[in-house]
Amino acid sequence: MKYKIKNLTFNQWVKQVSFIVLFLLLSFPQFLMAQSKEIIYVGTYSQNNSKGIYVLEFDRENLTSQIIQTIHDKESPTFLALHPNKKFLYAAYREGMSKQDEAGTVIAYSINQETGKLTKINAVSSVGASPCHISVDPTGNVVFLSHYKGGNLSTFKILDNGGISEAATFIQHTGKGVHPNQTTAHMHAMIPSADGQWVYASDLGIDQILKYKVNPANGTVAENPVIFQASPGAGPRHFVFHPNLSYAYSLEELSNTVSIYSVDQTNGDLSPIGRINMLNDKLHSDYNAGADIHFSTDAKWLYASNRGQDNLVVYKVDPTSGLLELQGHVPSEGQHPRNLKVDQKGDFVFVANMGTDNIAIFSMDKSTGMLKATGKHIGIPRPVFIDQLFIK
Template sequence: MAQTSKEILYIGTYSQNDSKGIYVLEFDRSSLSATVLQTVHDKKNPTFLALHPSGKFLYAAYREGQHAEDPNGTIAAYAIEAGTGRLSLVNWVSSAGASPCHISLDPSGNVVFVSHYQGGNLATFKVLDSGGVSEAVSFVQHKGSSIHPNQTKPHMHAMIPSLDGKWVYASDLGIDQLVKYNVNIRKGSVGDNPKVFHVKAGSGPRHFVIHPVLPYAYSVEELSNTVGIYAVDPKDGDLTFLSRVEMLSPALHSDYNAAADIHLSVDGTWLYASNRGQDNLAIYRVDQNTGLLELQGHIPTGGQHPRNFKVDEKGDLLLVANMESDNVVIFTIPEDTGIPEPTGKSISIPRAVFIEQLFID
């Protein structure tokens, strides 16, 4: 794991426990340590971040609005300084909904997708020539409810674009739906005729990941602590449910459990999903013929409430943001087993929620 270029980590946080907002860290791969280069706290609770495909801009979803009475959040665009990774504000706009909890970009870097948990809606934004963001181009309000006590109304949680950018998949925890929207790259909008895929009642789809090579996708389900497995039609992007696997370890007991994040290994051989309560990662091997999952075991995340985690783009490391214990814990990923191993190294970050990674040559 020799250092081949400068590595920058951007950490999103809740503005609690003296957190200073977005943390910009220079990461040393050889010592598995990090130095704080900058903190940015333009608004409260920059919990989720998204890196532009060019590596020149970073987008942040702040839960605080434009003014004190504003019920919506704020989307901020930052220019990344070449050579250092430091951030400078380009512009910000209203997120157009309450409590933005996820932000992502299409593969071309022309469209920003934002999910609002409390508002139960989604919005899209056009990326401007400056790298800034337009006002909201699309706004879609979801409707409905489901059977769980936490499902009295829609709770949008993530928008994940297809690998070719033609579609984006919206996970709505509150109404147990995965919704496929057509994406208009030029306009920065989503279409008016979405395709709805109903999920098992009470499961609560939260985050979604698409296999980099195989025609399969995986949905982590927060309320049932399960992973849903789907075949993806390469022609129209439609989803076909295949199976569902458990996330919890039968050897552990916790009164509270809530599945959180999901990612594949770089080569698509392994799938990881985090659980808050048991505070572990469930490790699965991906069948390269069927897309189905075989549980390999569980590993403790080295902290409490693993809200999100990052699989290193080089495939060597896995970093877990443990929100309640204020740390980012570093694991190595052995090539032969794919089961992350603790390094004993961690980075202290108050209320750490999300990790983004940038390599600077």
């Protein structure tokens, strides 16, 4: 027996409704796009009237953005880190818990899952002076903090509510390098391995990458690191692992080079296999300092930023050897490109030009890896860090 609905059989009615739904979905793709919201978080120096952390809603179609929140709990929230579950964000502030405190402050925020806005959970002392980089281990249990001025590192246990404990580990580095700027240790970044067993600490002042064993249960690292010596005067600053291959890449600020390492998958040890220049030989600048380094989403290309020449260098990654081949240089559309963010969808690269108070947006050619200026900029005072979050 067939049921009739307004002179249609039930089967006919289902077919017609299905056709209408399909037509709407195909005809109005913006309907689907509206179901996800794109948020950009920006950390800044508290200069040029900066309001601290900027929370932006980004319009991908028109390459425009709207500020939906600013937070200025302390001075200079220069570096931020998202929790792997995307429900929490951690900020490294240069200002201490009090104005007289020489150490910085770490503040944990919860993320509103509908708007992307931030709400403070708690704040603790960073213990060291001048925190410049913050990261979270992939298990979501530990926050790692690097201090440039103090030349030390600290770690924090992440609590059940997303907040953080007082410092669980504090380690002071000692020594100096051959460069005039290397009179003492200068920690610059802590990058965890994909499995969370190790964290790699790049110390610019002593030309070392130190591998620490991570204890996620109590938020600590062991105090007996394995030390990998960089080239004298190189100044290792930032560090990235290839997501699919057993290679790692160290951006060296003082020598404006990228060193390439093979990674032993049994113990995480690094072995140097190559080194490549970052600078454009056709340009001259009295001051040059490498800044940031990131892979494209497909990991075929590697991008790094140069301050001084104020450009981005594009490398092709050899999928067998891990070595890099220069593809070219692209002007950063501003001065002092301190940080860059590769769009999670692989369409754009965002570049924080700290010296000209702007974030430049570049489109990406996925066949060559090269970048092209879109002419679109986001005006933010003294931008230092950029991250991205999609909310469904």
